[in-house]
Amino acid sequence: MKKAVYVTSPLLPPLEEFTPYLEQIWQNKQLTNAGPFHQQLERALADYLGVEHLSLFSNGTLALLTALQALRVTGEVITTPYSFVATSHTLLWNDLTPVFVDIDPVTCNLDAEKIEQAITPRTTAIMPVHCYGVPCNVERIQQIADIYGLKVIYDAAHAFGVKQHGRTVLEHGDLSILSFHATKVFNTIEGGAIICRDAKMKKRIDYLKNFGFADETTVVAAGINGKMNEVQAAFGLLQLKHIDSALEKRAALDARYRELLMDVPGVTLMPFPEETEWNHAYFPVRIGDEYPLSRDELYALLKQNNIMSRRYFYPLISSFPMYRGLASATQSLLPVANQIANEILCLPIYPDLEHDEQEEIANIIKAVTVSSATSVLDEAV
Known part of the structure; x- marks a missing residue:
């Protein structure tokens, strides 16, 4: 960028x-x-x-x-x-x-x-x-x-x-x-x-x-x-006076991300909440084991390309010094929250985000899987 x-x-x-x-x-x-x-x-x-x-x-x-x-x-x-x-x-x-x-693994x-x-x-x-x-x-x-x-x-x-x-x-x-x-x-x-x-x-x-x-x-x-x-x-x-237009643009950006990223192995998109008029405040994805890079490695790669995604929320509140001594902050009691905190990445989304910027973000994410697949084929040959 x-x-x-x-x-x-x-x-x-x-x-x-x-x-x-x-x-x-x-x-x-x-x-x-x-x-x-x-x-x-x-x-x-x-x-x-x-x-x-x-x-x-x-x-x-x-x-x-x-x-x-x-x-x-x-x-x-x-x-x-x-x-x-x-x-x-x-x-x-x-x-x-x-x-x-602990939190629900879907919502x-x-x-x-x-x-x-x-x-x-x-x-x-x-x-x-x-x-x-x-x-x-x-x-x-x-x-x-x-x-x-x-x-x-x-x-x-x-x-x-x-x-x-x-x-x-x-x-x-x-x-x-x-x-x-x-x-x-x-x-x-x-x-x-x-x-x-x-x-x-x-x-x-x-x-x-x-x-x-x-x-x-x-x-x-x-x-x-x-x-x-x-x-x-x-x-x-x-x-x-401008909020309805902004919400419409956010919805369009959300739909475009889903189209661009829906088939990327290891990238899980948050399901659209049922019976809900959503505001598309964020676009969180989860980076799982099938993806060639860890969440933090992808975060760093995007940053190298001038794309400032966010690990939101990471780390968990319960891991900060003023909370970690609480009995309820024990990691074993919060397995879902810990997993999602280590996988989540929020991609840029705001009304002024340009289509070519959004496509570049998606292309970088997809290119990693393509290059990984190519490497595997090369090794096999």
């Missing part, structure tokens, strides 16, 4: 379209504290996503931290080792103990059938992740939560716009958390949101994200500063 191709690239609207928003901010002279753009974006996102109550945050990690506070979660929380570190870090910051459970999500055996008297919540935007087994997870009286908080950082059976996946659980980081399908540069079920909970969340203030002189909780500013909110409003 003449230029580096990264695993993702932020969706940026035309600069000239953003200027009027900035001019309005300069005119309003309100940069934060639930200004007009903040209020507009909350309403617009709720309408677009098909949810009733949504609270904006300056980033997704603060949204996760606040969600745990809002539900007054204590003790142990069952979660996945296969995620970005923020998922478990928010538990430690709330003085909670993560309990890792890469928390294996719902292994949750019950991890429940103890100290368990108060489950925090699954809709990994790569693929919906979790929400019905089974909720059934378990109802039986044991547990809260369910979904880390839905990857799941913007995802629907299953015609309904948004964000309506499940007690709370769902979105990330609007620059790398996500929809971004506000940095940003996030909590989706909740009722106005009372939204009010509590809004208090918590603004230092606990209920009014000018009344503080009702030990809150934090998690507010989204006006520049981020304005950027988000503009992004919404």
